[in-house]
Amino acid sequence: MNKILLNISILLLSSLAIADIPPRAEDETQTIDIYEHANKAVVNLNIKTIAQDYFFPVYQEGSGSGVIIDKEKALVATNFHVIKDADQVQATLANGKSYEVELVGEDRDNELAILRIIDPPSDLSQLALGDSSALKVGQNVLAIGNPFGLNRTLTRGIVSSLGRSIRSDRGALIEDVIQTDAAINPGNSGGPLLNMSGEIIGLNTAIISKSGEYAGIGFAIPANYLKKVLPQLLKYGKVLRPKIGAVFANSEFGVLVIAVKPGSPASEAGLEGAQKIVRTGNFIRYFTDITNADFILEINGQEIKNKDDANTAIMKREGNSPIEFKIRKGLGNKKPKIITIKPILD
DSSP states (O other), rough: OHHHHHHHHHHHHHHHHHHSSSSOOHHHHHHHHHHHHHHGGGGEEEEEEEEEOOOSSEEEEEEEEEEEEETTTTTTEEEEEHTOOOOOEEOOTHHHHHHEEEEEEEEGGGGGGEEEESOOOOOOOOOOOOOGGGGOOOEEEEEOGGGGGGEEEEEEEEEEEEEEEEEESSEEEEEEEEEEEEEOOOTTTOOEEEEETTOEEEEEEEEOOOOSOOOOOOEEEEHHHHHHHHHHHHSSOOOOOOOOOOEEEETTTTEEEEEEESSHHHHTTOOOSSEEEEETOOOEEEEEEEESEEEEETTTEEEOOHHHHHHHHHSOOOTOOOOOEEEESSSSOOOOOEEEEEOOOO
8 A cells, every 4th residue: 555655656746847847839949959059069268468568468358259160170260350469369168178279260351260279179069050141031040159258148039131231340341241139249259140950150240239238230240151261261371362452442533543552463454543652852742643543433344333342343253363344544524444454362
């Protein structure tokens, strides 16, 4: 009899224990599973820089996020501004252990940096790079990072828009970025933006906010761009881009060639800038003359409306294949002409 009562008591207690666990919705379970897997590949980056005081060095600390994209090579992807000017960078893994890292490659204008963990453990986790071109507005996304030093914080949102353009810290135009309303704050930079398959579809990079904190508008560098430039970052330590040796400026008369570097591809092709140099004895004087300078109308058949259009059209050119420019000399209604410039890769 006592044995029967004991069995009944165990069954009742088991039923109560099960009943105490509230049921989870399917999307909750999915989110929990993704976090538990992805969290293992997210690293917290601890940054130290040394600033010189009047007499003694002053150590300054910061933090950011990153994500392991290759466990065999111990490669971590993050934002360039996270590690910019750093004297020491440590990556803290999900197990709480910290490791020194070294810089492998950087793409400053597009806010990317690849780090390598020095003497990593053998059980690293990694996350796959997804297809950011398949994203749709309204799609659910997750962000993991280190906002305000709060390690391994998960936030959730949607893809708010696609194809946005933002400025990097260096003032360069970054195109085709992902906009999301997933909460992104200082310290989230460099962490992964994930789809609901647990794949990286972007690296969280910037926010728009009057206070500098979360305001519902965040941006991420698309994963497809990282996939595109990763081989060059690993091989050269930078991204080789076509350059012609010309500087453009916006003006009321159109996109002006403001300066041309002597001996550059642009100079050899006959492109003429507005900036002139006059030497008088030991003195050098600069002045601007737009009456004979070139204005850019089209590049490879694409209408050019501003200097960003011009720079982007050149940057999008694959390799150092020739670039066709439709230009107008000076002011007025002078007949446009076509010139071809073969850029160098640098």
